[in-house]
Amino acid sequence: MNTKITLAIQKSGRLNEGTIELLNRCGIKISNGNNHLKALAEGFPMEVLLLRDDDIPQYVADGVADIGILGYNEVLEKGKDIEVVRQLGFSRCRLSIAIPRDVNYSGRQWLSGKRIATSYPEILKKFLNQNAIDADIHTISGSVEITPGIGMADAIFEIVSSGGTLLSNNLKEVDVIMKSEAVLVANKSLDEQKSELLKKLEFRIEAVLKAQRNKYILLNAPKDKLNQIISLIPGMKSPTVLPLAIEGWCSLHSVVNEDDFWEVIGRLKDAGAEGILVVPIEKMVI
Numbered sequence: 001m002n003t004k005i006t007l008a009i010q011k012s013g014r015l016n017e018g019t020i021e022l023l024n025r026c027g028i029k030i031s032n033g034n035n036h037l038k039a040l041a042e043g044f045p046m047e048v049l050l051l052r053d054d055d056i057p058q059y060v061a062d063g064v065a066d067i068g069i070l071g072y073n074e075v076l077e078k079g080k081d082i083e084v085v086r087q088l089g090f091s092r093c094r095l096s097i098a099i100p101r102d103v104n105y106s107g108r109q110w111l112s113g114k115r116i117a118t119s120y121p122e123i124l125k126k127f128l129n130q131n132a133i134d135a136d137i138h139t140i141s142g143s144v145e146i147t148p149g150i151g152m153a154d155a156i157f158e159i160v161s162s163g164g165t166l167l168s169n170n171l172k173e174v175d176v177i178m179k180s181e182a183v184l185v186a187n188k189s190l191d192e193q194k195s196e197l198l199k200k201l202e203f204r205i206e207a208v209l210k211a212q213r214n215k216y217i218l219l220n221a222p223k224d225k226l227n228q229i230i231s232l233i234p235g236m237k238s239p240t241v242l243p244l245a246i247e248g249w250c251s252l253h254s255v256v257n258e259d260d261f262w263e264v265i266g267r268l269k270d271a272g273a274e275g276i277l278v279v280p281i282e283k284m285v286i
């Protein structure tokens with residue numbers, strides 16, 4: 001079978017690094033060569049198109065690319081008929097309303113009759129319609145944050161991550177409208193072979209993302225506390241228990257989720273665990 005799947009990714013910008021890193025972790029290396037639009041992948045039957053993120057939804061909808069990686073915000077903005085396969089956990093940001101710091105935001109109706117600058121007019125339009133707000137949308141493609149300061153807009157609707165850009169432009173975030181992260185998208189009518197390849201890629205991504213969310217944990221436990229400690233770190237099926245050379249002690253190996261990590265560590269110590277080691281996991285297949 002010589003079928004290749006065509007993946008569209010951002011050529012350069014805020015998604016590029018996370019995308020390349022994810023693919024690398026999935027065992028897929030991209031060599032760009034001299035051709036700046038197309039690249040071949042090693043480690044997977046895949047061809048890669050390097051595009052502006054704005055163009056990815058159209059390429060995938062038309063089937064020029066079979067699948068793509070881009071920000072969910074861009075998927076919504078373009079509104080093309082493509083399938084969102086899964087979230088990828090990087091390039092996390094939010095799209096928010098921000099206004100000058102010294103202005104009081106009395107709630108969403110404050111936006112009525114105001115001029116709002118944005119590079120996401122479609123998402124903003126939908127939001128305004130849903131909230132029955134009548135406002136002027138000013139679409140601009142970059143440096144949206146400077147528009148209130150130069151008298152072009154009363155508010156902005158833009159991507160925020162740390163809030164640093166807002167701060168340096170004397171703006172404050174007053175309303176988070178949506179959250180976004182990178183997503184894997186696909187054409188809705190892939191043939192059987194390409195669907196198979198997409199499934200294989202999803203399998204690899206799943207293993208990588210699961211591994212990122214979990215840590216391998218090793219600890220020493222007194223045998224009389226074993227049951228209590230096991231209940232704190234049940235692991236994938238059950239923890240591994242190995243005898244220690246010292247009578248009455250054993251070593252326990254398990255997996256712990258990053259989200260409850262610190263809380264679990266505290267409880268393990270309280271329950272009598274000692275010598276706790278935590279190590280990263282490379283891949284995780286359950």
Ligand code: ATP
Pocket residue numbers: 010011012013014015051052053054070071072073074091092093159160161162180181182
């Ligand atoms: P292109 O040249 O490909 O059109 P762009 O200038 O439109 O790029 P970038 O600034 O590279 O876009 O951002 C790409 C995507 O990364 C955004 O659509 C968003 O999903 C995400 N993103 C943008 N800014 C941030 C940020 N500060 N933190 C995290 N994610 C972000």
Ligand code: MG
Pocket residue numbers: 052053054
């Ligand atoms: Mg863009």
